Amino acid sequence: MSPNVRKLMLGVLVLTASACVTINIYFPAAAAEKAADRIIDEVWQLRDGASAPARQPAEGKKP
Amino acid sequence: MKIAHLVCAVLMSASLSAVAQGNLEIDSPAIGALKQSMQQRHAQLAPLYQSGAVGIAADGSVALRSAASVPLAQRGQVNALISAENADRSALYREIARANGHPEWEGDVRKTFAERWVQRAQPGWWVQQGGGWVQK
Numbered sequence: 001m002s003p004n005v006r007k008l009m010l011g012v013l014v015l016t017a018s019a020c021v022t023i024n025i026y027f028p029a030a031a032a033e034k035a036a037d038r039i040i041d042e043v044w045q046l047r048d049g050a051s052a053p054a055r056q057p058a059e060g061k062k063p
Numbered sequence: 064m065k066i067a068h069l070v071c072a073v074l075m076s077a078s079l080s081a082v083a084q085g086n087l088e089i090d091s092p093a094i095g096a097l098k099q100s101m102q103q104r105h106a107q108l109a110p111l112y113q114s115g116a117v118g119i120a121a122d123g124s125v126a127l128r129s130a131a132s133v134p135l136a137q138r139g140q141v142n143a144l145i146s147a148e149n150a151d152r153s154a155l156y157r158e159i160a161r162a163n164g165h166p167e168w169e170g171d172v173r174k175t176f177a178e179r180w181v182q183r184a185q186p187g188w189w190v191q192q193g194g195g196w197v198q199k
Contacts, residue, residue, distance in 0.1 A: 027171040028085055035087040035159065036172075036179040039094075043101045046183070 091162040097155045104148055117145060118189035118196055123156065123177035124149045128189050128196055152176070 041047045108125070111117040111133075118128035125148050127133075133141050156176060160168040181190045189196045 025165075027165075027168050028087065029171070029175065031085050031087045032168075032172060032175040033179060035089045036176045037183070039089060039098060039155070040176075040179055040183050042098055043105055044183070044185075045102065045105070 087159060088162045089159060091158065093158045094155065094162060097151050097158060101148065101151050101155070104144065104151070107144055108148060111141060111144070112185070112188040115189050115198070116141065118191060119180050119184050121177060121181065121191040121194075123173040123180065124152055126191070 108117060112119070114132055115129055116127065116132045117125055120126040125145055127142065127145055130138060153173075156173040157166070157169050159172045160166050181192065184190050184199050186199050188199050190199060191197075
């Protein structure tokens, strides 16, 4: 491989690496949706079979 | 040159899939505290969602939908609940953006949550859609 080709490859690699960093600046919508669902599950107690009354948790406690 | 192309393609696809499959950081102490506070408040809010007094707003907050369905004596308490919940929600969106090193994502986080709260609302609850209230 000639030194010129090597230089070119290195340049391409550096450019690619910086492109990777750039990509991360965009908002990761799918990951955010997953995160939102996890938090909503916990706050509304939709999964977690252990925490019993998921539907009407306040029914017997407060008017 | 071909090898360079190949390396480039592999790197690009690897980084794209890393983002696509990545998770947002939501385990900071601040986020944990907010989750717990909201979870506790939910016990009081759930009956209000069910009765339609309070609805899931389109902007990621909750709102008083029908003041008439809340007895006058309890309206102050319900308003306080709504304010506290919305303060926690705003803080939650801000903290998630911050915990991931992108405070500027706050608006996007809020938008994502707004869609998911509406989507995940239980049957009988009221949600804001297209400017009006709709019962799930």
